[in-house]
Amino acid sequence: MRLLMKPEPEVRGSEAATRPLLIFITYTGIGDLLMALPLFDALRSQFKALPVIPSAYAELAELLHHDRLLDGYLLVDEGLVFLRQPLRHLLMCRAVSDLQADVVAIYGKLVMAYGTRLGLLRAGRVLYCHPRGMGPRSTSTFEHLPTTGNQMRDYLQFASRLGLSGNGARATFTEGLKAGLAQEAQALIPWPSYVTVAPWTSDPRRDASLRFFRECIDIIVHEGGLPVVLTGVAQYRKIAEDLLRGLPDTQAMSLVGSTTIRQMLGLLAGTRFLLTNDGGSLHMARLVGTPAIAAFGPTAPELRLHTFAEELMAIRQPLPCSPCEHTPARYKCPGPYLDCLRSLEAASARQALLLACRAVTERTV
Template sequence: MSAPLVTPPRRIAVLRALHLGDLLLAVPALRALRAGFPGAEITLIGLPWAEAFARRFDRYLDRFVPFEGYPGIAEVQIDPARTARFVAAQRAAGYDLVIQLHGSGRTSNACALALGGRVTAGYYDGARPAGLDIGAPYPDDCSEIERNLRLARLLGCPDLGPALEFPLSAADRAEAAALLDRLPPGGPLVGIHPGARYPARRWPPERFAAAGDLLAERFGARVVLTGSTEEVATVQQVARAMRAAPLVLAGRTSLGGLAALIARLDFFISNDTGPAHIADALGTPSVTLFGPADPIRWAPLDRERHPVVRVPVACSPCAHRECPIDHRCLHRITPEMVAAAAMRLLGAGAIACDD
């Protein structure tokens, strides 16, 4: 690694054009960047949805630019003219430091370098690309949180710890209250989030239903089903399969409202997806189901409060978005396994049994 940061950068761009969980796991690194460069203007270059994320984390981010696509980066369909305008605009912004926080760099370093920063930093996979001023081989032996923090440390930023965050506003809390306060008092509030972006990460809906029923029978749990607008059909499958009567809130919450709702839950059950990281950030006890994803990389660091349920199989971890065989990694997880993980926390008194 060379040491080109002779003077503190005034304008920093962070390229991370990814989804909710990916950005939440980058928050400790963003916190470190702000502490390391308190006077800099820090811009997040992300997917369009992340503009709201940047506003929520304005303690660390000053500006947001929507990522307009670049060859090799699959998150946005390529339109050559649009990409050319995007690159030209970012070059004109005059960044002192561009940080490639988008992964191994195999597909994203070219984009970061094209933005014309005075200094470019990031990981690389294989040969170090020309022009990458601050870099290191992509580490594959640690959590995503630690991977992002290591890059911040390469830039000389202090490590302020791996804790996740999700700031809540009064409007977020009011939204959650309006949805939950109609519930009668009773046993613990248990949230179930049966969706996930990719089919390979989805546990079958009828098994979520069975796990919810087990907790309702054992602890009188009041079950709340959450999900995005796109996940309504999946959530309805869970509701129809349950003997207990869940509160179905899929498609009825904003991101902030969902987070405030999770903050009020006594327990949260989820596939490996963004809301699982919200539960971690807000301290809501949770269990996350892992199939194809690598728990070393993606699972919560606190396995006492946030245990994972996983059945090791030879083909997992894998990168498939849809399982090409029999989905054995998730299908071998039983409702009893998931309910038992929740019951261990309930039985230990970690969860209150009234609202």
């Protein structure tokens, strides 16, 4: 397990001339990193705050650093998805200890919390929070913070415990970078105005049915009069072909498995709006200032985001058990499995889709 610092750290000549080092560790998804951007802004005045980022997201991290949304970052050469790599969390404890951080803030990594209590992770101070309140009790150097019930506010708690304040304002790229990314992406698509659809997330338990997405695509194309660009990772290429079957090339195209993170951000910067689930694509759209219509089931925007009123339309099935992700009933469905997502109908999104299609403001550059 290696941690590679990017860019190179400041030369720490004297404590008065340099900020203390804070290392931030959260879940490994793109969305988890992007939701932490307001925290880094709050920390900047007093700390050099470096998030740990999987090397697969290095391109995104470089853009965030270039646009001054990150001071720097730590690339980890291997992922930290617990179900696939439980022991690597303990190896991460050792790697973080070697950096001799003044503060380490950990969100949700339960094994790392217990590793800290066992002395495997050493730092001047360790702050920990879990969205379901799980973890060991506090000690003189390990502080377990209670959850607020909202992931972004949980993050901001780290700043408040360090004597800093943050308002949770939405972080976005500068207009110049957004325009440049959108301009680059124009080479990928044949239309000046289009809608982006991202039907998949890294957690299938957050995905609405493909039937829902196909019906929504039909509404966008046939009633809204806009073509659709389908995006996703390479494993969904064949499914994407089936999802768009019957639609001519003049109305829909698939870029599934064909875009880098930079190109995906460019597509989102130039699109009219994004249709997706609660996942990384939604948070990337927020980063470039693009409106989104998103299906929610086990999760809810009010439990994840600090602000979302104008730029996000949430489509939800009003079931009494939803949302459940950070409760004892997590995915223990009282009825059909994930009925909150599987029973979603495109009719519930039709008005929002058509309003977004007919919006006067063009999102192309």
